[in-house]
Amino acid sequence: MSEKKQISRATGIMGLATGMSRVAGLVRDMVVATLFGASFATDAFFMAFTIPNLLRRFFAEGSLTAAFVPTFAEVYHRQGEAEARRLAAVCWTLLLVVMAVVTVAGILASPLIVRGIGFGFAGIEGKLALTDTLNRLMFPYIFFVSLLALLTGVLNVMGHYFLPALSPVLLNVSMIACAVFLSPWFAVPITSLAIGVLLGGFLQLALQYPALRLRGISLRLDFDFRHPAVGRIARLMLPGIAGVAIYQINVVVSRLLASFLPQGSVSYLYYAQRLFEFPQGIFIVSLAQAVLPAMSRQAAAGDQQGLKDSLRFSLALILLVTLPASLGLMLCAIPVFSLFFMGGEFGPREVHQTAIALAAYAPGLVFVGISRVVVPTFYAQKNTRTPVWISFWTLLVNLFFGLLLMGPLGHLGLALALTISSVFNALFLLWALRRQMGTLGLRSLFQTALRLLPAAALMAVVVWVILDHGPWLQEGERALKAIVLSGAVFAGGATYTLACLVLRVPETKEAAALIRRKFARKER
Secondary structure, eight states: OOHHHHHHHHHHHHHHHHHHHHHHHHHHHHHHHHHHOSSHHHHHHHHHHHHHHHHIIIIIIIIIHHHHHHHHHHHHHHHOHHHHHHHHHHHHHHHHHHHHHHHHHHHHTHHHHHHHHOGGGGGSTTHHHHHHHHHHHHTTHHHHHHHHHHHHHHHHHTTOOHHHHHTHHHHHHHHHHHHHHHGGGSSSTTHHHHHHHHHHHHHHHHHTHHHHHHTTOOOOOOOOTTOHHHHHHHHHHHHHHHHHHHHHHHHHHHHHHHTTSSTTHHHHHHHHHHHHHHHIIIIIHHHHHHHHHHHHHHHHTTOHHHHHHHHHHHHHHHHHHHHHHHHHHHHHHHHHHHHHTOBTTBOHHHHHHHHHHHHHHTTHHHHHHHHHHHHHHHHHTTOOHHHHHHHHHHHHHHHHHHHHHHHHHTHHHHHHHHHHHHHHHHHHHHHHHHHHHSOOOTHHHHHHHHHHHHHHHHHHHHHHHHHTTOOTTSSOOHHHHHHHHHHHHHHHHHHHHHHHHHTTOHHHHHHHHHHHHHHHHHHO
């Protein structure tokens, strides 16, 4: 199987599983919005969840994955499965020890951490105390998901993608169940969500066991920390940790600034970011996870041209999907929050305030997608330092524009600042990669983009005309809203696809050919 087909197949598998997870996540956020709204309690919960979520990306999805996957792939393909299993056991043991220490330290230091990131809450009685309580309850989540990230890297390199990508479904289901069934039992009902996070983290990790057993991976303890590959992983992780830390400081800075804004601002940004991450999680994250093992194989084999081909192909897929998705999010922001969230504690004002934040985030989707593909190209070549420096400057850009815009625009200004920093990050990553690898041959991407723009514009007109018939800021009318929004999405998607075929966008033809071949096989 060619690398392009392998990347497409892996992206499709993970996209399906991640899509299921994102749907469950949407249901979860609907339940949270209905039960708790955008209020004192939700601000505290979302701020508290920032900390374990930050560390999840800090240790797990960021530096650990970036350092472990290329090294494990090299050992697996050059030294064989037996040595790869041994390396997995050593890394599992080391991570158990490290994350146990981090978890205990985090619980003990919780009051200081919470005051540091939610300083603006100090002016509201009881808000910091609730945030601290929720953070202590949720902190062990980082222990489970860091181990999950290691096992995900092992399974991905061995060609298994579905269960790791499906695991967030369990987190969402756990949070929904706990919110619905346990909230009446707590004096502070939102405590039930923190219990759901903790339970969901454990279930995510447990889900990987069948796939590991099938591939002969034993979760035994091996304290041979002097294994040469462990040293290589650590050396790659150190600058990677710095890079991820800078990115996560970016997130913390946004939340910290939002804590000084009117009550509900943290919640508005959280709900908007969740919707922003919906298409990002289904496709962009799946593609980034799929492309890293493929690029690592090519880098290990010294196939520089193959690495560039994989990059170009991945960037073309990113443009094909994220351009219409960005426009769709901007146009559908109010309709989506009106249909799925309006009701209970989430009224028309909350719909409007959250929707404008989502519309401000939306243009950044294209550039987030580009960054998520370009960064693995550096990682595949075991260069984690360059993304660190670019992340540092991105942090300063976000901070500058956040401080500049939050005064006149409130939470909308913070959303715009993050979008501006995403554009900066993507462009400078491409510039740095060209300096490292030479000409990337991206001219074909500009040609693809020129063909996609009129297709996306036509789609936007169709969607806007249909959405104009919906009563979006009125409560109720769910059936009518669902019909209008569904019609807009399907009509827009069909218009965009047909326009891409007429304009001869190559990636669209490839996708159509794959579908035809699958149907042909079924008919035979």
